[in-house]
Amino acid sequence: MKRLLILGAGTAGTMMANHLRHRLAANEWEITLVDQEKTHYYQPGFIFLPFDIYTPEMVQKPIEKPLPRNVSLINETIEQIVPEENHVLLANGDVIPYDILIIATGTRITPSETEGMLGDHWHKDVFDFYTFEGSMALRDKLRDWEGGRLVVQICEMPIKCPVAPLEFSFLADSYFQNKGMRDKVEITYVTPLSGAFTKPKATAALNYLLEEKGIHIVPDFNIEHVDGENKKIVDFAGEEVPYDLLVTIPVNMGDPLMARSGFGDEMNYVPTNKTTLQSTVKENIFAIGDATNIPTSKAGSVAHFEAEILTGNILRYINGEPLKEEFDGHANCFIETGHDKALLIDFNFTQEPVEGVFPFPGVGPLKLLQESRLNHMGKLAFRWIYWNMLLKGRPIPFVSATMQKSGKKLETIH
Amino acid sequence: MLIMEKIIVGTPVQVNEEGYLTNFSQWNPSVGEEIAREEGIALTDEHWQVITYLQSQHKQNVPLSIRKIGNSGVVSIKDFYRLFPKGPLKISSKIAGIPKPASCI
Numbered sequence: 001m002k003r004l005l006i007l008g009a010g011t012a013g014t015m016m017a018n019h020l021r022h023r024l025a026a027n028e029w030e031i032t033l034v035d036q037e038k039t040h041y042y043q044p045g046f047i048f049l050p051f052d053i054y055t056p057e058m059v060q061k062p063i064e065k066p067l068p069r070n071v072s073l074i075n076e077t078i079e080q081i082v083p084e085e086n087h088v089l090l091a092n093g094d095v096i097p098y099d100i101l102i103i104a105t106g107t108r109i110t111p112s113e114t115e116g117m118l119g120d121h122w123h124k125d126v127f128d129f130y131t132f133e134g135s136m137a138l139r140d141k142l143r144d145w146e147g148g149r150l151v152v153q154i155c156e157m158p159i160k161c162p163v164a165p166l167e168f169s170f171l172a173d174s175y176f177q178n179k180g181m182r183d184k185v186e187i188t189y190v191t192p193l194s195g196a197f198t199k200p201k202a203t204a205a206l207n208y209l210l211e212e213k214g215i216h217i218v219p220d221f222n223i224e225h226v227d228g229e230n231k232k233i234v235d236f237a238g239e240e241v242p243y244d245l246l247v248t249i250p251v252n253m254g255d256p257l258m259a260r261s262g263f264g265d266e267m268n269y270v271p272t273n274k275t276t277l278q279s280t281v282k283e284n285i286f287a288i289g290d291a292t293n294i295p296t297s298k299a300g301s302v303a304h305f306e307a308e309i310l311t312g313n314i315l316r317y318i319n320g321e322p323l324k325e326e327f328d329g330h331a332n333c334f335i336e337t338g339h340d341k342a343l344l345i346d347f348n349f350t351q352e353p354v355e356g357v358f359p360f361p362g363v364g365p366l367k368l369l370q371e372s373r374l375n376h377m378g379k380l381a382f383r384w385i386y387w388n389m390l391l392k393g394r395p396i397p398f399v400s401a402t403m404q405k406s407g408k409k410l411e412t413i414h
Numbered sequence: 415m416l417i418m419e420k421i422i423v424g425t426p427v428q429v430n431e432e433g434y435l436t437n438f439s440q441w442n443p444s445v446g447e448e449i450a451r452e453e454g455i456a457l458t459d460e461h462w463q464v465i466t467y468l469q470s471q472h473k474q475n476v477p478l479s480i481r482k483i484g485n486s487g488v489v490s491i492k493d494f495y496r497l498f499p500k501g502p503l504k505i506s507s508k509i510a511g512i513p514k515p516a517s518c519i
């Protein structure tokens with residue numbers, strides 16, 4: 001019996017377990033997952049929790065629930081990967097040998113990387129919404145908040161779901177309007193990049209949103225520390241932005257397991273071939289999703305497209321065939337713009353998001369890079385698709401793993 | 415993206431609307447020096463160390479940030495701001511011939 005070991009039972013790990021359990025003979029391959037968590041969170045739903053759009057029950061299931069039968073799950077912390085020995089050490093001292101290893105340990109916020117961010121003010125005046133706890137604490141804060149300066153701030157790129165902070169700002173505008181207190185709230189969006197939008201097509205198509213929603217932008221702000229006492233953030237050049245309520249996206253990092261295992265880059269991401277998804281650590285180690293150092297967005301849709309390609313490459317690896325260099329960085333995301341509307345974007349390593357229709361060329365019905373109610377319905381429907389199709393490894397109709405070029409107004413990025 | 419041709423010290427190079435090179439193979443040290451001059455910076459050895467580091471990270475597809483550059487041991491954050499005042503990362507990236515740090519939209 002051979003063993004395929006998957007580290008992490010989140011979006012990417014669960015999808016790989018489902019894909020491979022259907023493709024690998026149960027009498028030849030044992031599939032094992034290791035994850036320290038007991039809950040599988042629907043992370044795209046976290047952004048709706050602070051605004052009371054989703055309830056906590058809507059974003060969680062027991063971690064084993066979306067897994068296929070005939071795989072085993074070990075609920076334990078991973079201590080170390082030992083590539084030379086082809087085994088993994090767990091915190092309880094167990095040694096798990098493998099023939100093939102898939103690393104799907106994701107990325108996480110690391111507020112301790114920014115001076116002054118953690119402290120008495122954490123989850124009191126300074127919040128994240130990238131964790132279940134953070135989103136819930138922020139929901140409770142917003143329910144009674146009487147207004148003031150709301151600052152939404154990104155510490156540094158890359159972050160999981162790069163558009164989420166902007167979506168948060170749009171939804172906040174909508175939320176405070178609905179509560180009849182928009183005039184009491186000043187919304188400021190603080191980014192280390194040159195603006196809220198950085199791609200020319202998106203900037204041209206979407207800049208009106210910021211003006212329409214009265215969101216102030218502070219660009220080129222690289223946070224040095226949080227001054228919790230005086231309620232301000234300070235950047236390396238000395239610029240200060242005062243806040244009453246700070247919603248921050250702390251530095252995102254991979255699992256510290258990589259540092260303990262002696263590989264990974266300085267952000268603890270796994271060095272990975274961006275087209276085959278094989279790690280450069282060793283030929284029988286593969287990586288997927290947010291855990292890799294691949295230069296595309298860290299997002300569930302990317303992991304979904306990667307999963308189809310990685311499944312093919314693992315089967316090729318088992319059969320001794322050359323791997324296919326197939327992954328193009330494809331990502332496809334809904335972006336909430338508030339007031340029950342959303343945008344849809346589709347892009348890859350070389351193609352910036354453009355206008356057009358999706359998924360049928362010339363037909364749609366979804367419009368790319370344009371606000372619509374139908375896109376918002378798509379985002380809400382996506383929760384069902386996530387639990388019932390995406391995690392199960394079922395193909396989503398008409399959406400291919402690599403980006404389709406027809407039906408879009410394309411220009412290549414150099 | 416709008417791509418324009420620009421002649422920099424006698425070398426034709428393609429740049430985007432913000433003056434960033436769109437093809438790194440067209441970059442050479444004289445091109446870097448000229449872009450720096452347009453930004454009001456005369457390049458010294460200290461500048462070149464940073465530029466070389468940025469280019470090596472870019473070749474490995476490593477996303478750059480001010481904090482990571484500060485941790486690299488190549489230059490302190492304070493010196494980075496001194497060498498490339500007002501937006502050090504975007505200005506040094508332009509001189510190095512690599513893209514401006516960007517998000518997905």
